[in-house]
Amino acid sequence: MGENGKRDSFNLVREGLLISDNARRKFSAAVDKQNVIAKTAIQSLDSLNDQIVQFIFSSVRHDNHCSDEKDLGPNEQQTLHSSMVLIRKLLQDAQSKFRTMVEDNKQLAAKIDGSINTANQEVSALRAELEDTNKRLSQMSDTELLKKDCGSSEGESDIEDSNKEKLDKENELRQLKEDNQKLETTVRSLSREISELRTLKVVNSNHPSYGELKLDLIQTKQDLNRAKEALAALKADRKRLKGEKLELLNQMKQLYTTLEDKEAELRDFMRNYEQRMREGDETIKQLLIEKDQWDHEKWEIIQKARQAAEQAVYLQTQSESREDHICKLENEITE
Incomplete structure (x- = not known):
């Protein structure tokens, strides 16, 4: 070359x-x-x-x-x-x-x-x-x-x-x-x-390319905006739930107050009832004691009446025998 x-x-x-x-x-x-x-x-x-x-x-x-x-x-x-x-x-x-x-x-x-x-x-x-x-x-x-x-x-x-x-x-x-x-x-x-x-x-x-990257970025922003809207809706629901929850809490507080009052009344009633029951029990015990005493006295009276009846029968028998004897004596005297 x-x-x-x-x-x-x-x-x-x-x-x-x-x-x-x-x-x-x-x-x-x-x-x-x-x-x-x-x-x-x-x-x-x-x-x-x-x-x-x-x-x-x-x-x-x-x-x-x-x-x-x-x-x-x-x-x-x-x-x-x-x-x-x-x-x-x-x-x-x-x-x-x-x-x-x-x-x-x-x-x-x-x-x-x-x-x-x-x-x-x-x-x-x-x-x-x-x-x-x-x-x-x-x-x-x-x-x-x-x-x-x-x-x-x-x-x-x-x-x-x-x-x-x-x-x-x-x-x-x-x-x-x-x-x-x-x-x-x-x-x-x-x-x-x-x-x-x-x-x-x-x-x-x-x-x-730049266009594809831009489209991806726009789509990501749209997804973010949709997520923000969803979050805003969730916030609104959360506020509404807060209001409802506060209302329920107030109602529950009122119910608790009412229940406490009713519970106090029930405790007073139970206390009075127990006191009355205790008083009733004491009265019943006293009545039973008195009944026992009355029964005992009644039994004694019955026994005394029985003895008195027996003695009366005995005395009547003796009086009848004496009357018979007197009658015999009178008959003998008259004869």
């Missing part, structure tokens, strides 16, 4: 260098733009996350002020918990996607920049070598022309020297051809690397 081949190789390397610089600038601009978009989206998501955390803490403080009351029912608490978990999960997924995309872009950009810088350094070295080779070839062609012009006036010694020098130059040309082949191989490998970098750029362009 001659001087024209070396110049073509030099032009190819130079063109490849220019293309790689343009591709690097465009790719760096695209990566920076995507990173700015992703950072803006991450900031928006962080702001939404801060709003949710602030809302949760404000709700916790409000619950601490009203710790003596149960504001939400089981279903409402479950709905609130599921809504907050869904929102936090969406935010965390979006943030992780954005951060992963930013890290991938940074790593890819760093890899591509490193590869391009390495390729540029190699191309610069090849350019220097090609320029040196071209200079040496031009010098050799100039010396050959000068030697041809003055060849007739030189002697045999000069011819021998020229033959040696020619052999040296041929060896040098052979070495330069080998170097040129190596340089062409390097240029082809650099061209392949540049095409691979372009392929990487095309693959990187398959990341979610």
Whole structure:
């Protein structure tokens, strides 16, 4: 391969260098733009996350002020918990996607920049070598022309020297051809690397676009707004339940007061009843004692009456016998 081949190789390397610089600038601009978009989206998501955390803490403080009351029912608490978990999960997924995309872009950009810088350094070295080779070839062609012009006036010694020098130059040309082949191989490998970098750029362009990220962000905001509306409805229900609970508490207080009054009356009644029962028991005991005394007296009276009756019968019998005896005596006297 001659001087024209070396110049073509030099032009190819130079063109490849220019293309790689343009591709690097465009790719760096695209990566920076995507990173700015992703950072803006991450900031928006962080702001939404801060709003949710602030809302949760404000709700916790409000619950601490009203710790003596149960504001939400089981279903409402479950709905609130599921809504907050869904929102936090969406935010965390979006943030992780954005951060992963930013890290991938940074790593890819760093890899591509490193590869391009390495390729540029190699191309610069090849350019220097090609320029040196071209200079040496031009010098050799100039010396050959000068030697041809003055060849007739030189002697045999000069011819021998020229033959040696020619052999040296041929060896040098052979070495330069080998170097040129190596340089062409390097240029082809650099061209392949540049095409691979372009392929990487095309693959990187398959990341979610700004429109898709914006749609995801809008959808997340809509979900947050719906969750806020649900929380507002839950707050309204909680206030209504608070009013109903206060009313029930007042009614329960009134019932407790009434029950306490009734309980006091019942205690007084039971106390009076027990006192009356004790008095009745004492009266019954006294009556039983008196009854026993009366029974005893009655028994004594009955016994005395029985004895008196027996004595009366005995006396009557004696009186009858005496009357009979008197009658007999009277009869005897009359006779």
